[in-house]
Amino acid sequence: MTEKIVLVNEDGIRTDGRKLSELRPIKLEVGILSNADGSAYIEQGKNKILAAVYGPREVHPRHMALPDRALLRCRYHMAPFSVEERKSPAPSRREVELSKVIREAFEPAIFLEKFPRTSIDLFIEVLQADGGTRCAGVTVASLALADAGIPMRDLIVACAAGKAGGHLVLDLNDIEDKEGEADIPVAYMPSFNAVSLLQMDGLLTIEEFQQAINLALEGCKQIYALQKEALKAKYQAIKESAEVTEEE
Amino acid sequence: MPFLYENRQIVTPGDLLAEGDYLAGFNTYKHDSKIYASRLGLVEYKGRKIDVVALNTFYIPQAGDLVIGKIVESNLHGWTVDINSPYPAILRTSEALNRPFRPQRDELSEFLDVNDLIFAKVISFDRTRDPNLTIREPDLGKIKYGQIVKVSPAKIPRIIGRKGSMIGMLKKETRCNITVGQNGLVLVSGRTREDERIAITAIKKIEEEAHTTGLTDRITEMVRKERGEVTQ
Numbered sequence: 481m482t483e484k485i486v487l488v489n490e491d492g493i494r495t496d497g498r499k500l501s502e503l504r505p506i507k508l509e510v511g512i513l514s515n516a517d518g519s520a521y522i523e524q525g526k527n528k529i530l531a532a533v534y535g536p537r538e539v540h541p542r543h544m545a546l547p548d549r550a551l552l553r554c555r556y557h558m559a560p561f562s563v564e565e566r567k568s569p570a571p572s573r574r575e576v577e578l579s580k581v582i583r584e585a586f587e588p589a590i591f592l593e594k595f596p597r598t599s600i601d602l603f604i605e606v607l608q609a610d611g612g613t614r615c616a617g618v619t620v621a622s623l624a625l626a627d628a629g630i631p632m633r634d635l636i637v638a639c640a641a642g643k644a645g646g647h648l649v650l651d652l653n654d655i656e657d658k659e660g661e662a663d664i665p666v667a668y669m670p671s672f673n674a675v676s677l678l679q680m681d682g683l684l685t686i687e688e689f690q691q692a693i694n695l696a697l698e699g700c701k702q703i704y705a706l707q708k709e710a711l712k713a714k715y716q717a718i719k720e721s722a723e724v725t726e727e728e
Numbered sequence: 729m730p731f732l733y734e735n736r737q738i739v740t741p742g743d744l745l746a747e748g749d750y751l752a753g754f755n756t757y758k759h760d761s762k763i764y765a766s767r768l769g770l771v772e773y774k775g776r777k778i779d780v781v782a783l784n785t786f787y788i789p790q791a792g793d794l795v796i797g798k799i800v801e802s803n804l805h806g807w808t809v810d811i812n813s814p815y816p817a818i819l820r821t822s823e824a825l826n827r828p829f830r831p832q833r834d835e836l837s838e839f840l841d842v843n844d845l846i847f848a849k850v851i852s853f854d855r856t857r858d859p860n861l862t863i864r865e866p867d868l869g870k871i872k873y874g875q876i877v878k879v880s881p882a883k884i885p886r887i888i889g890r891k892g893s894m895i896g897m898l899k900k901e902t903r904c905n906i907t908v909g910q911n912g913l914v915l916v917s918g919r920t921r922e923d924e925r926i927a928i929t930a931i932k933k934i935e936e937e938a939h940t941t942g943l944t945d946r947i948t949e950m951v952r953k954e955r956g957e958v959t960q
Contacts, residue, residue: 518784535814536814537814538814538815547856591757595788595814596855596856597815598814598815626768627784628784629767629768629782629784629786629880629882630767631741631755631757632766632767633741633757633759633764633766634741634742634764670742671743671744671764672759708743711738711768712738715738715939716738718937718939718940719939719940722940722943723942
């Protein structure tokens, strides 16, 4: 790279026109796949991600079943067309790792011990990627789980914060992630003030790290409100239209 | 402390419903004397007890439940039955026949074969073992005619209605025989296909609008309208 990209200009505006602590526009939709037990879709900036949940159901292969709790399986996958250069559809090292950390983020939230010898299968399909897909994936997957009627302690919501162009920024996009100094994805259960996923790459001082985490948690709380709204929207619309015709 | 939501308001998992000396009812849980919702549903405060009526669930068997199931496999001792649940059910020959079973002479498929539908009762289930079924009771056994509708098990209480008001009305208005399985499968059998079609449309509508008020009246009206169009 010969020319240095300006990630944050002198007015504190980022490459996509956002302020430092501003989220990308988010659109959430619940229950969009009829064949899955639960499903949801998210658009966060240019990210487009679909999540589907099956289960609890019988475990195949049988020997993987756990006698004391449900088996949670998670697949994070990026479609070959989700990035600029075609991505091989085979799971890459990165996808295998993300599947694991996302699964571990959900394990404390779901009442797995209520359904021994069954499996809950979670699929996160990235259709278009623009940085921060693991966070958007967690956010949308928790909606799919709630839609499937799987009992949970809390919805999980995830958001990243980091440092780009010398400033602490919220919800990094692809360029900020690649060219920036650091990125911290955080998954969070707001009702318990508990963090269930925390990763970091890049370099930050201790103070910057703490500020970035607080920034990410603030972002999480904003997205949490959107999540609740999206879940209610699916039923509220039917309720209103049905009760309006009632009054007529 | 006052309640944090109105009765029948939609709540999502993790919503704090009340704090203090309350009992966690259905689809809720208690953590540090706080009651939280664990499923998406409508909250109901009943004195000290707090319930969430779920909007979508899956079927977890319970002893005594009447269910509709499909035979998926027959083996030496009986049949494996799919009851629309995470756990496959077992129907043993002793619970299906009124006389001793003789493995050398009797052929299991003569009584029930793969893909047959049965109306059965759950006799035991404790999550460590698969549920056991019986059909040795009046009205239970093989289903011979009718159509099956699949709904979310969460909506079954709504289809039955308070003290059977909804199902009673449906049976009367559509002139169909309606058998409800607790596992979300409903058997509809009427004299004509048209009667069955109306009953099924009504059941689908109940499922979709289960969380709204004044549903029984709306369904009655719908069924009467549909029937009116048929006779004209």
